[in-house]
Amino acid sequence: MTVPSPRRWSGQAIFMGWATLVAVGLAAPFVVYPVFLMNVLCMALFASAFNLLLGYTGLLSFGHAAFLGSAGYVAGHAAKAWGVDPLLAILAGTAVATVLGFVIGSLAIRRSGIYFAMITLGFAQMVYFLAVQLPFTGGEDGLQGIPRGRLLGLVRLENSFAMYYLVFAIFLVGFAVIHRTIHSPFGHVLRSIKDNEPRALSLGYDVDRYKLLAFVISAGLAGLAGATKALAMQFETLTDVHWHKSGEVVLMTLLGGMGTVLGPSVGAIIVVTMENYLTGFGDWVTVIIGCVFVVGVLAFRRGFVGEALNLARRFRS
Amino acid sequence: MRALFGQLLVGLINGSFYALLSLGLAIIFGLLNVVNFSHGALYMTGAFAAWMGLHYLGVPYWGALLLAPLAVGLLGVVIERTMLRRLYQLDHLYGLLLTFGLTLIIEGLFHHQFGNSGNGYPVPELLQGGSDLGFMFLPRYRAWVVVVSVAVCLASWFVIERTRLGAYLRAGTENPRLLQAFGVNVPVMLTLTYGFGVALAGFAGVMAAPIYQVSPGMGSSLIIVVFAVVVIGGMGSIFGSIVTGLGLGLVEGLTKYLYPPAASTVVFIIMALVLLVRPAGLFGRQK
Numbered sequence: 001m002t003v004p005s006p007r008r009w010s011g012q013a014i015f016m017g018w019a020t021l022v023a024v025g026l027a028a029p030f031v032v033y034p035v036f037l038m039n040v041l042c043m044a045l046f047a048s049a050f051n052l053l054l055g056y057t058g059l060l061s062f063g064h065a066a067f068l069g070s071a072g073y074v075a076g077h078a079a080k081a082w083g084v085d086p087l088l089a090i091l092a093g094t095a096v097a098t099v100l101g102f103v104i105g106s107l108a109i110r111r112s113g114i115y116f117a118m119i120t121l122g123f124a125q126m127v128y129f130l131a132v133q134l135p136f137t138g139g140e141d142g143l144q145g146i147p148r149g150r151l152l153g154l155v156r157l158e159n160s161f162a163m164y165y166l167v168f169a170i171f172l173v174g175f176a177v178i179h180r181t182i183h184s185p186f187g188h189v190l191r192s193i194k195d196n197e198p199r200a201l202s203l204g205y206d207v208d209r210y211k212l213l214a215f216v217i218s219a220g221l222a223g224l225a226g227a228t229k230a231l232a233m234q235f236e237t238l239t240d241v242h243w244h245k246s247g248e249v250v251l252m253t254l255l256g257g258m259g260t261v262l263g264p265s266v267g268a269i270i271v272v273t274m275e276n277y278l279t280g281f282g283d284w285v286t287v288i289i290g291c292v293f294v295v296g297v298l299a300f301r302r303g304f305v306g307e308a309l310n311l312a313r314r315f316r317s
Numbered sequence: 318m319r320a321l322f323g324q325l326l327v328g329l330i331n332g333s334f335y336a337l338l339s340l341g342l343a344i345i346f347g348l349l350n351v352v353n354f355s356h357g358a359l360y361m362t363g364a365f366a367a368w369m370g371l372h373y374l375g376v377p378y379w380g381a382l383l384l385a386p387l388a389v390g391l392l393g394v395v396i397e398r399t400m401l402r403r404l405y406q407l408d409h410l411y412g413l414l415l416t417f418g419l420t421l422i423i424e425g426l427f428h429h430q431f432g433n434s435g436n437g438y439p440v441p442e443l444l445q446g447g448s449d450l451g452f453m454f455l456p457r458y459r460a461w462v463v464v465v466s467v468a469v470c471l472a473s474w475f476v477i478e479r480t481r482l483g484a485y486l487r488a489g490t491e492n493p494r495l496l497q498a499f500g501v502n503v504p505v506m507l508t509l510t511y512g513f514g515v516a517l518a519g520f521a522g523v524m525a526a527p528i529y530q531v532s533p534g535m536g537s538s539l540i541i542v543v544f545a546v547v548v549i550g551g552m553g554s555i556f557g558s559i560v561t562g563l564g565l566g567l568v569e570g571l572t573k574y575l576y577p578p579a580a581s582t583v584v585f586i587i588m589a590l591v592l593l594v595r596p597a598g599l600f601g602r603q604k
Contacts, residue, residue: 060410107589110596111548114352114409118544119592125541126585133578243541247417254414286425293418297411298403 025168034164035233040272041171042229047252047264048178049221054250055259056182057214058194059109062117063124064222064249066104069241070127071097071223072230076143077136079231086149086157090170090227097223098216100127105215109208112197121243128241142237146230163232170228174221179261181217190214244286251289254296257303266304322453324574325567330459330528332566333466334360334521338543339550339558340470341517344477346552347490348510351401351412357540358423359515363389363522364531365427368438378441381523389519390512397511402504420537427533435530462524469520470559477555486510545588551601561599 075093148157256267366385370376447456477483550561
């Protein structure tokens with residue numbers, strides 16, 4: 001996998017980037033339908049969390065839907081059956097996904113490469129079967145009519161604008177965690193594992209522990225996205241734990257550009273928008289997504305952001 | 318008692334399909350280094366090829382048993398020639414991603430054409446009925462499936478381990494560049510290997526058509542279990558994938574008898590245990 005080597009951005013450029021992101025995020029619901037935006041933000045966080053593994057550690061998890069979905073079910077159940085505060089519900093979902101990430105991660109990192117993908121896919125399928133069978137998930141119907149509640153007992157989240165800004169704030173927190181992780185010394189070790197695992201090992205890094213920690217962070221943030229999504233959309237169904245979802249997040253990351261900070265978010269915008277406009281085509285959606293996948297793998301492996309960075313670099317030199 | 322043996326037979330049938338599919342996966346992975354996600358979709362294509370042959374062209378089961386794998390194999394050759402070939406120099410992950418995309422396309426197309434529901438396929442006349450063994454009723458077709466699957470697996474094992482062609486194949490797995498230097502046309506060998514591997518999947522599909530409902534989703538639910546089978550057995554040995562496939566089918570059948578709710582997850586639980594105890598897989602070699 002060729003990923004453009006990380007470049008140093010000046011502090012000013014990073015600040016401008018964040019300012020633009022926040023400004024666009026604040027203004028967006030006045031232009032675009034907030035519920036659609038919330039979906040995009042949750043998937044963008046999901047894909048960014050996934051990219052921490054694929055793009056920066058070189059681990060292809062083919063079962064990330066397990067974390068998205070399980071957190072969604074737990075948060076939805078906590079909000080609906082126990083009526084807890086929405087923040088608490090989201091935290092509960094995130095916690096469950098994190099623990100699940102620890103369990104699956106510590107088993108999966110025992111094999112590497114392509115086996116890692118198959119193992120995560122297998123465990124995610126197990127989570128899917130559990131979601132079908134467990135009593136609180138509602139089986140084929142899923143959880144419907146999840147209440148958004150009042151944030152800290154004060155702000156009514158039934159208002160889509162209020163909910164949107166909560167989702168946006170959560171997205172920013174998650175995104176900041178990922179950004180910080182990537183640019184920390186820990187992140188550099190992850191990248192060295194991706195580039196040359198035996199070498200990282202011979203330099204004295206306990207590779208397995210680094211991989212596991214990256215996996216747990218990624219799973220936890222995927223859970224954060226899933227829990228938030230369950231409250232924002234007010235339903236949680238088997239779609240979120242299905243292997244199609246695990247494939248979808250790979251597609252988002254691939255299209256946007258794996259190993260780039262903004263790529264997965266760009267990919268999420270593209271894929272969610274595409275699905276939104278294609279719903280009229282029925283069965284063809286799967287076929288079209290499949291074609292995009294094939295073309296992406298064959299001819300567009302850098303993704304949009306990767307290509308843009310590449311162009312910029314060529315322009316500069 | 319009858320219920321137990323009934324479930325074990327169902328397990329043995331499932332196990333035969335696990336064995337056939339994981340054998341194809343192992344052969345393809347060994348030489349091409351590609352994890353063929355579309356294996357399940359091509360198995361489904363084989364079943365539909367048999368079904369369409371019967372309904373549109375009047376091709377009987379016996380014809381389908383030969384023609385459907387051939388058609389699926391040809392489709393595989395096209396896929397390898399036009400797409401997979403471009404990815405050999407890259408990370409293994411891209412092969413998996415490409416075949417994943419192909420799975421979505423194939424399944425989506427069949428879904429569009431035939432809807433979600435299953436289509437029945439009649440058991441061929443020669444194999445209808447069955448015999449009572451005293452402790453269980455054995456339908457003739459099911460016995461046929463188990464026997465033929467094991468026979469095909471053993472034949473593949475024989476070809477790969479005991480013939481000159483198989484020697485080339487093993488040499489290619491070990492060191493393709495050296496093999497090419499000896500004058501073997503490796504690119505053609507890769508194409509044919511992929512074609513043969515997916516033809517095995519198509520063959521399994523035809524065998525499965527009279528047992529399960531022929532439906533667009535029949536492959537994807539199976540392939541994920543087969544991946545788990547491959548992780549458990551390890552892709553190192555062909556004999557290993559046959560034994561693991563049949564064994565896990567039996568375990569699944571046994572679970573269905575003892576504690577039905579766990580039947581769909583037992584393979585993954587075993588996968589977790591194997592990863593804890595023997596990470597390289599039961600028959601695998603740790604690299």
